[in-house]
Amino acid sequence: MTNTEVPTPSNFIRNIIDADLKANKNEGRVHTRFPPEPNGYLHIGHAKSICLNFGIALDYQGQCNLRFDDTNPHKENIEYVEAIKQDVRWLGFDWEDRLYFASDYFQQLYDYAVALIKKGKAYVCDLTADQIREYRGTLTEPGKDSPYRERPVEENLDLFGRMRAGEFPDGSRVLRARIDMASPNMNMRDPTIYRIRHGIVHHQTGEQWCIYPMYDFTHCLSDAIEGITHSLCTLEFEDHRPLYDWFLDELETPCHPRQIEFSRLSLQYTVTSKRKLTELVEEGYVHGWDDPRMPTIAGLRRRGYTPASIRDFCERIGVTKADNMVEMGVLESCIREDLDRHAPRRMAVLHPLKIVIENYPEGRVEELEAANHPKDEAMGRRKLPFCREIYIDANDFREQAPRKYKRLVTGGEVRLRNAYVIRCDEVIKDGHGEIIELRCSYDPATLGANPEGRKVKGVIHWVSAHHGLHAEVRLYDRLFNHPTPDAAKDGKDFKEHLNPDSLHTLTRCFVEPGLAGAAPGARFQFEREGYFCVDTEDSAGGKLVFNRIVGLRDTWAKIENQQRG
């Protein structure tokens, strides 16, 4: 190993796989799968699972399937399957020709159910949903047997066949596994494995079926059918593992995959629950699944996050069984690291303040040169028009300088990035005392050279008032103002923790002229501000719209806050 190589991450799942390989299990194969239900968009928590499953397959020269767990047509939708495929692909993973649907196996699953009935290990139950719940018992008391539990095999076979044939209405009967109503594990108390659902057009199987298998029955068998070796899922399925194993032990299947559970990802100041994200979209709290404030893959993509940064994030947070709550700073650090290296630099003024350089000849325009990246010559250089009138950011000027302030102040000097040193001679205000313009003078000897006999500490960015382009800039902040909006322990609904200032739209920004026609999705660093990308939806037809991906680390803001507090 050379020292530039990144060591492959170590985690308990890889340790288990290593041990299995050493013990010669599965003929040395490693085969995983990512099994989303197409009932919503993927979020950052799914990214963790995708990176884990596909990442392991890659590192162990194995394979990873994409399998849609589509057993509940009531909630599922073809729009979601397309979006999920796009997201997985965008993250950089390839399922090759192994795109599967649990619904591909409906006939096999049905046959397995029949086999179970024949073994006396499943029965048709006529209890209502409410009755089943009553019979199930509680966490501390055992349940009691259904009156239909002793139904003869022949009758079960007949009834199950008629369930499939559509003879019975929704909710009238279910097929149940016959296990143990007194089990301390609720999942083993004769779980339902098939239910009747009429009048639903399944996105894959249409109206072929009116009975649909449940997750516990479907998942383990789908895994076995596909020859999965390691079935990775989240912690809440740990209690289901005995049931996962029970079906595979009772039935004759091609193999018996090993289920391993890891903890889900929680990220501060957001929610990672499909149900809650759906709520935000459907009730209009955000502008859709791809709203740049959403922790969805689609949202992160539109915000400007790169696939590599998300993969890096998933690697940094690790995989364990411990409950965790990851700080946003980790995600932000990942995208900053990627973009610092790869994003070309540009200048953009977000809060324009006009400057007239009085000793600069009227009508004169200079073409100044600037590097596209301070450390990467290969990214080239660009021309910047400079003239008598420019814009700087209003935050870069103060009439009175606070302590440690090193930007432009009345009577003081500052360096214009990639240009000259200027001095502020006069402040022009309107009738309300608002600063509307600055009169300055420049030092012609300071282009690419330090001024004579004095030090100028500050450097600020600018855009030519005559050449700058109008742009809209959207500044995003955290979606919620509570670190754990859905677990605040204050009795409030998570939506009450929504941050009202999560979006600020600046409509009168100026960007350097070279940004004309910037490609949708293109990412830049606006120097001294942050990383921005051209919005893929709204930036078109000459209208420039930029999303702020993340700000630059801001030590000055920290100092200012300390001075204030």
Add this chain to the structure above:
RNA sequence: UGGGGCGUCGCCAAGCGGUAAGGCACAGGGUUUUGAUCCCUGCAUACCCAGGUUCGAAUCCUGGCGCCCCAGCCA
């Protein structure tokens, strides 16, 4: 009061009986025409607590404590 898990730095997380990796964050310093980046330096005598085994314990044993999950014909 049933069952299943988890507890190592502010947040993640390695560690698998031989004397606490790493990342983020934070604090200090250096370079810098981005208060960015980059580069140094510091940051758990300590692994939920209490006992025990051992020459030696975050790792093994016993007993506590705390937190999470489970009573869908959802996944």
